[in-house]
Amino acid sequence: MIEKTAAELSQALANGEISSVELTQSYLDRIKKYNEELNSYITVCEESALVQAKEADKKRVHSDSSPLLGIPLAHKDIFCTNGVTTTCGSRMLHNFIAPYDATVVGKLNDAGVVMLGKTNMDEFAMGSSNETSFFGPVRNPWDTNRVPGGSSGGSAAAVAADLCTMATGTDTGGSIRQPAAFCGITGFKPSYGRVSRWGMIAFASSLDQAGPLTKSAEDAALMTNVMAGLDKKDSTSIDKPVEDYTATLNDSLEGLKIGIPKQHFAEGLTADVEKGIQEALCEYEKLGASITEVDLPNNHLSVSAYYVVAPAEASANLSRYDGVRYGYRCANPVDLEDMYNRTRSEGFGEEVKRRILVGTYALSAGYYDAYYRKAQKIRRLIKNDFVETFKEVDVIIGPTSPHTAFELGTKTDPVTMYLEDIYTIAVNLAGLPAISIPAGIANGLPLGMQIVGRDFGEAQILNVAHQFQQQTDWHRQKPNFGQET
Amino acid sequence: MALDKSEVEKIAQLARLHISEADADEVANRITDILALIDQMQSIDTESVEPMAHPLDAVQRLRVDEITESDHRDEFQTLAPETQDGLYLVPKVIE
Numbered sequence: 001m002i003e004k005t006a007a008e009l010s011q012a013l014a015n016g017e018i019s020s021v022e023l024t025q026s027y028l029d030r031i032k033k034y035n036e037e038l039n040s041y042i043t044v045c046e047e048s049a050l051v052q053a054k055e056a057d058k059k060r061v062h063s064d065s066s067p068l069l070g071i072p073l074a075h076k077d078i079f080c081t082n083g084v085t086t087t088c089g090s091r092m093l094h095n096f097i098a099p100y101d102a103t104v105v106g107k108l109n110d111a112g113v114v115m116l117g118k119t120n121m122d123e124f125a126m127g128s129s130n131e132t133s134f135f136g137p138v139r140n141p142w143d144t145n146r147v148p149g150g151s152s153g154g155s156a157a158a159v160a161a162d163l164c165t166m167a168t169g170t171d172t173g174g175s176i177r178q179p180a181a182f183c184g185i186t187g188f189k190p191s192y193g194r195v196s197r198w199g200m201i202a203f204a205s206s207l208d209q210a211g212p213l214t215k216s217a218e219d220a221a222l223m224t225n226v227m228a229g230l231d232k233k234d235s236t237s238i239d240k241p242v243e244d245y246t247a248t249l250n251d252s253l254e255g256l257k258i259g260i261p262k263q264h265f266a267e268g269l270t271a272d273v274e275k276g277i278q279e280a281l282c283e284y285e286k287l288g289a290s291i292t293e294v295d296l297p298n299n300h301l302s303v304s305a306y307y308v309v310a311p312a313e314a315s316a317n318l319s320r321y322d323g324v325r326y327g328y329r330c331a332n333p334v335d336l337e338d339m340y341n342r343t344r345s346e347g348f349g350e351e352v353k354r355r356i357l358v359g360t361y362a363l364s365a366g367y368y369d370a371y372y373r374k375a376q377k378i379r380r381l382i383k384n385d386f387v388e389t390f391k392e393v394d395v396i397i398g399p400t401s402p403h404t405a406f407e408l409g410t411k412t413d414p415v416t417m418y419l420e421d422i423y424t425i426a427v428n429l430a431g432l433p434a435i436s437i438p439a440g441i442a443n444g445l446p447l448g449m450q451i452v453g454r455d456f457g458e459a460q461i462l463n464v465a466h467q468f469q470q471q472t473d474w475h476r477q478k479p480n481f482g483q484e485t
Numbered sequence: 486m487a488l489d490k491s492e493v494e495k496i497a498q499l500a501r502l503h504i505s506e507a508d509a510d511e512v513a514n515r516i517t518d519i520l521a522l523i524d525q526m527q528s529i530d531t532e533s534v535e536p537m538a539h540p541l542d543a544v545q546r547l548r549v550d551e552i553t554e555s556d557h558r559d560e561f562q563t564l565a566p567e568t569q570d571g572l573y574l575v576p577k578v579i580e
Contacts, residue, residue, distance in 0.1 A: 232548070327564075371523065375526065413518070
């Protein structure tokens with residue numbers, strides 16, 4: 001049962017083939033057995049999960065039939081969860097017990113999900129390999145010498161290894177899509193503002209967006225149905241009705257126009273991944289879609305612009321960690337200045353400090369126009385590229401990452417790591433929705449295909465992803481890790 | 486643009502971070518590398534381009550300024566490293 005999608009489990013629960021308590025217990029048993037090696041969970045909530053599961057079973061008896069009722073999930077440790085430690089992968093918050101639920105957590109609770117625990121992540125979501133976590137790296141279940149991607153690496157590894165049915169994640173520059181690609185699962189980043197950021201610990205406020213990591217596009221639609229929507233507590237959440245994203249999953253792709261950006265099939269893309277994506281595109285042609293090459297001429301500037309915008313916003317957001325109200329405080333400060341400096345130097349890891357410094361520099365007197373303002377102008381050019389392209393095509397498809405999962409400890413230079421997100425970052429700068437789905441296996445490792453849609457084109461890209469998953473079984477492939485047959 | 490040790494110390498001071506003498510050169514080199522990556526965007530003329538602060542060019546939603554939240558001071562202060570009589574304690578600032 002544990003390998004099934006949420007949609008399938010929903011049926012099994014409704015038919016009485018299994019109870020939520022039994023299902024929850026199977027995942028808890030697997031977590032006990034396998035989490036030590038994967039390190040995908042920072043906190044496991046055994047007791048409260050079983051309470052929630054009992055509650056869900058009770059509700060079902062009283063004919064509650066919400067699709068996610070009783071489905072066990074994990075939350076990325078960036079979401080505040082009332083009464084549960086919420087670390088954001090940092091020493092700074094290692095002892096922080098959130099006094100409230102993030103909007104996303106509350107909405108999923110209302111839908112009757114069972115929270116198994118909180119997943120590991122790059123510290124403050126800054127990283128593409130899950131190696132910057134204060135709680136140690138997560139291992140990729142497909143090859144435990146390799147990274148799961150990041151920053152939502154714990155969520156991706158947990159879904160891939162069947163340590164939960166589905167998980168939440170956040171995506172500022174690729175942090176849902178790239179780990180989904182590396183772990184062979186589905187990862188969906190909705191449009192900026194579609195899902196509330198309230199209670200989601202801030203990294204770069206104009207880019208951050210929450211979304212689901214799942215075993216299928218259908219499950220991503222089910223989760224997005226619950227997660228999306230206006231939240232008055234988040235002034236950047238968008239006041240636009242939420243569609244039923246499952247309603248159009250089965251629409252035909254006949255006549256769909258797919259754009260292939262030439263910049264995503266250029267130097268740096270490995271032959272394995274290119275071959276996988278080309279084969280996936282053939283599937284779309286069989287489904288009646290047409291494929292044309294498109295141009296995103298400013299794509300190569302996206303990483304540069306991102307590494308101004310994101311660190312600048314992060315340096316402002318992370319100024320709140322001062323050792324006064326919550327979180328880590330250094331021992332025996334001699335004065336206030338010493339307390340601030342040592343609390344922050346000891347509480348933050350190397351990568352977080354580096355980004356705070358870059359952001360502080362970019363925003364400091366005399367440099368604002370050359371850096372932050374310039375990056376915002378580049379951001380406009382990148383958005384315009386997409387706007388022009390979407391006049392010609394319905395969706396843009398390419399690889400999620402230039403290669404499959406790399407080995408732990410092999411990318412130690414920050415700039416090399418930043419270039420990991422070369423295909424995903426422009427999407428955040430433009431605020432567009434995008435999904436990564438498994439599209440093949442190369443040398444025993446999954447590879448991901450990215451589908452990008454128009455502003456609020458969630459329903460369309462979920463439909464395009466779902467139709468691919470009806471024709472192929474890449475999303476059903478499992479790592480050998482933890483197989484008990 | 487290359488950053489030297491003294492510039493890094495200045496930024497670190499602005500960010501309330503302490504960089505040890507031993508780490509300063511390494512940090513300066515890493516940040517110089519990152520700035521080189523960032524400087525790629527200087528190669529293109531953006532004179533007539535309007536900066537984009539929000540991907541949908543949306544404006545901040547405002548609400549009426551009224552009290553909507555209840556008082557959680559005691560609950561929140563249980564999270565603090567040090568409090569007294571409802572106040573957050575920090576090292577002495579004025580002698």
